[in-house]
Structures are given as structure tokens and as C-alpha cells.
Amino acid sequence: MRHAALALALGWLLAAPAAAQERTIRMVSGYAAGGASDLVARFAAEAMGPLLGARVVVENRTGANGVIGAAEVARSAPDGNTLYQCPMSPLAIAPQLLGASLPLDPGEALAPVANLALSSYGFVVAARGPYARVQDVLAAARARPGQVIFGSAGVGSAQHLSGELLKQKTGLEMLHIPYRGATPAVVDILGGRVDFMITNLADVARQVQDGTLRLLALGDAGRSPVFPDARPLAEIVPGFDVTGWFGICAPRGLPPEVADRLEAALREAMAGEALPKRLAENGLTPLFEDAAALGRRIEADRRTWREVIRAVGVRAE
Structure with a gap:
């Protein structure tokens, strides 16, 4: 049967x-x-x-x-x-x-x-938040070890490991908060409860386009056809590539x-x-x-x- x-x-x-x-x-x-x-x-x-x-x-x-x-x-x-x-x-x-x-x-x-x-993975923050550059986020993490928060779609997700890779490359301590998907993490970035996330541009493209999120850098060496002005994060954090x-x-x-x-x-x-x-x-x-x-x-x-x-x-x- x-x-x-x-x-x-x-x-x-x-x-x-x-x-x-x-x-x-x-x-x-x-x-x-x-x-x-x-x-x-x-x-x-x-x-x-x-x-x-x-x-x-x-x-x-x-x-x-x-x-x-x-x-x-x-x-x-x-x-x-x-x-x-x-x-x-x-x-x-x-x-x-x-x-x-x-x-x-x-x-x-x-x-x-x-x-x-x-x-491409995008390093994003709330447009109304205090960060205008990746360097601003890194400076905050340097001044307040373990208090700058990055979100992800869950423990072991690419977003999580991208944040861990950033920590490894910079030697800075930052706090990871996992969510059940990228969307709820974005909500908390917009609400000021999370400082940043490194995530698929597809997760955040609309919010970047409507001005609620600010795209600070790309995770790879390529250029986004949608955001041609975005620069590689590796220019600030050598060796970062996702x-x-x-x-x-x-x-x-x-x-x-x-x-x-x-x-x-x-x-x-x-x-x-x-x-x-x-x-x-x-x-x-x-x-x-x-x-x-x-x-x-x-x-x-x-x-x-x-x-x-x-x-x-x-x-x-």
C-alpha cells in the first residue's frame, strides 16, 4: 500500500x-x-x-x-x-x-x-539609536564590556556566529540574545532593547529602505545592488567575511x-x-x-x- x-x-x-x-x-x-x-x-x-x-x-x-x-x-x-x-x-x-x-x-x-x-550579511542598528558607524558600536563595547547586545535568529544561527566572529576578530566582549527568528530580533532593535545584529539583508532590507534601520556595513567583500554605498565590514574589522x-x-x-x-x-x-x-x-x-x-x-x-x-x-x- x-x-x-x-x-x-x-x-x-x-x-x-x-x-x-x-x-x-x-x-x-x-x-x-x-x-x-x-x-x-x-x-x-x-x-x-x-x-x-x-x-x-x-x-x-x-x-x-x-x-x-x-x-x-x-x-x-x-x-x-x-x-x-x-x-x-x-x-x-x-x-x-x-x-x-x-x-x-x-x-x-x-x-x-x-x-x-x-x-550579503548586513550590520544594522536602529536609525534612531546612538550609532552612526560600526566604530561607534565597537567603542561602546570597549567602554562597557558585556553590555552591548547583539541579537540573532537563535543560538548557533549564522547571525549568532557572525556576532561571535566579530567578538573574536575585535577582542571585545558583547552579549548575545537569541530569538526565534530574525524578525523578533529586529523588533527589539527598533525598540532599543538590542544594539545591533549582523543578518541577511533580506531580513532587514525593507526597514533599511524605509529608514527605520541603519545599514552600517556588509559582511562580505561584495557590493549589494540594493545598497551600493554600503562598505565591507572587513575594512573596519580585518578578516571578517560572511x-x-x-x-x-x-x-x-x-x-x-x-x-x-x-x-x-x-x-x-x-x-x-x-x-x-x-x-x-x-x-x-x-x-x-x-x-x-x-x-x-x-x-x-x-x-x-x-x-x-x-x-x-x-x-x-
């Missing part, structure tokens, strides 16, 4: 779009609504649904730095009906944390389908023909105008990479962040 159900599910995905209008694909985001992962999931769902002849519905399953959502997808049938918006943190960082006790390793339990975008990515993954064991169909739909969506435009408008750099390329990126970042975690001693909570 299980094999028959799986064959039926695979049949609808491989069939012509017109034959699958009533089918639904779940696209799981492991983070809160409004953050970068959620936005990419929704943009991708809207773009790939018509190409697959299906309705792609986004579900937010938050917790454990995206691992709760990843675990739910990994345990789903490998039939193309359940996908995961896979960002860097749960695949490349969370499993590497010291003392991590996770239900599974998302980097091993999920199979890459395609990458859609790279993300770049994120946002792909689509599926449970391991996905039949090759189904994986190819999903990858082809995402490739076609990225070749159009709408999806890349929406990604760029939200601070991301559109970049299509196939499953093999995304797999290599995941493995490379797992090695990179493992070294940072061991050097800084970041432990899971």
Missing part, C-alpha cells in the same frame, strides 16, 4: 501540469514569517507552482535554529510533495555546534535540489526523475524576470545553482563554520 501511494505521488509530479492542478506541495520554512527564509520560500513557491501544475503552500515550523522544520521534511516521504527552504544555518552550522543534540543532521538527512540566491545562501532541499531518497523535475522548475523560474527581481528587491543576489553545486557549497560551509565554532567554543543550548 505504501509503495502504491508513493508511485501515485510520483506520478502526479512527473505528469503534465494540467493533470495535477489539485495537488499540493508543502514548502517548509524553519523560521518565523517575515524573515529571509520565509520570503525566499514564498517567492519560490509562487514561481514554481504553475510550472509544476500544483499549489505550493508555505508552512513555518520554527525552533532549534531551523532544525525542527528540517527534521519534519526529512521524515516525510521522498515523493516531491514536501520541500524545505534550506538556508545556511541548519545545514552547515547547527550540526557542528559543540554538544549539539539534534533529532538529525539536516546536512545529511536532506538532499539539495537547487540554490536560488546568495545573501555570505549566506538560500536553496531548496527535499528528503533524502528522492527519485532522480522527481529531483530533476523540481530542479528544472526552479531553473525555469530563475530564468524568468519575476523571481530574480523579487529576490533582488529584498536584498538577495539571485544565483541559480543546480543540486550538485549546492551540495558542494553546503560541504564547504560545514568545514568553514566548524572551524569558527571550535575556535570560539560555541555550544548548543
Whole structure:
């Protein structure tokens, strides 16, 4: 019976779009609504649904730095009906944390389908706050050790490790406050309860554009097409370099023909105008990479962040 159900599910995905209008694909985001992962999931769902002849519905399953959502997808049938918006943190960082006790390793339990975008990380503060430059934040941390606060999307998230990397590179002590996603951390920055955050530009692009947040620097050496005047943080803190990515993954064991169909739909969506435009408008750099390329990126970042975690001693909570 299980094999028959799986064959039926695979049949609808491989069939012509017109034959699958009533089918639904779940696209799981492991983070809160409004953050970068959620936005990419929704943009991708809207773009790939018509190409697959299906309705792609986004579900937010938050917790454990995206691992709760990843675990739910990994345990789903490998039939193309359940996908995961896979960002860097749960695949490349969370499993590497010291003392991590996770239900599974998302980097091993999920199979890459395609990458859609790279993300510069932005060093942001409240526009109405006291900081006009990165140097102002560092000076405050120097004057008040352990009292300057940075927020993140959770312990072991890329935002958290970016803050820890900043501490390591500057030798300054700052306090980390984790949240269940980037959006609530941004709320507390705007409310004056958190001093800064280093996060995906997609998390904060709209607030920077509307003037409620101030972008002080970028985490990588590139330039943002949305914020061309932003300079690299490495000009102030030598050696600082963080770049994120946002792909689509599926449970391991996905039949090759189904994986190819999903990858082809995402490739076609990225070749159009709408999806890349929406990604760029939200601070991301559109970049299509196939499953093999995304797999290599995941493995490379797992090695990179493992070294940072061991050097800084970041432990899971």
C-alpha cells in the first residue's frame, strides 16, 4: 500500500501540469514569517507552482535554529510533495555546534535540489539609536564590556556566529540574545532593547529602505545592488567575511526523475524576470545553482563554520 501511494505521488509530479492542478506541495520554512527564509520560500513557491501544475503552500515550523522544520521534511516521504527552504544555518552550522543534540543532521538527512540566491550579511542598528558607524558600536563595547547586545535568529544561527566572529576578530566582549527568528530580533532593535545584529539583508532590507534601520556595513567583500554605498565590514574589522545562501532541499531518497523535475522548475523560474527581481528587491543576489553545486557549497560551509565554532567554543543550548 505504501509503495502504491508513493508511485501515485510520483506520478502526479512527473505528469503534465494540467493533470495535477489539485495537488499540493508543502514548502517548509524553519523560521518565523517575515524573515529571509520565509520570503525566499514564498517567492519560490509562487514561481514554481504553475510550472509544476500544483499549489505550493508555505508552512513555518520554527525552533532549534531551523532544525525542527528540517527534521519534519526529512521524515516525510521522498515523493516531491514536501520541500524545505534550506538556508545556511541548519545545514552547515547547527550540526557542528559543540554538544549539539539534534533529532538529525539536516546536512545529511536532506538532499539539495537547487540554490536560488546568495545573501550579503548586513550590520544594522536602529536609525534612531546612538550609532552612526560600526566604530561607534565597537567603542561602546570597549567602554562597557558585556553590555552591548547583539541579537540573532537563535543560538548557533549564522547571525549568532557572525556576532561571535566579530567578538573574536575585535577582542571585545558583547552579549548575545537569541530569538526565534530574525524578525523578533529586529523588533527589539527598533525598540532599543538590542544594539545591533549582523543578518541577511533580506531580513532587514525593507526597514533599511524605509529608514527605520541603519545599514552600517556588509559582511562580505561584495557590493549589494540594493545598497551600493554600503562598505565591507572587513575594512573596519580585518578578516571578517560572511555570505549566506538560500536553496531548496527535499528528503533524502528522492527519485532522480522527481529531483530533476523540481530542479528544472526552479531553473525555469530563475530564468524568468519575476523571481530574480523579487529576490533582488529584498536584498538577495539571485544565483541559480543546480543540486550538485549546492551540495558542494553546503560541504564547504560545514568545514568553514566548524572551524569558527571550535575556535570560539560555541555550544548548543
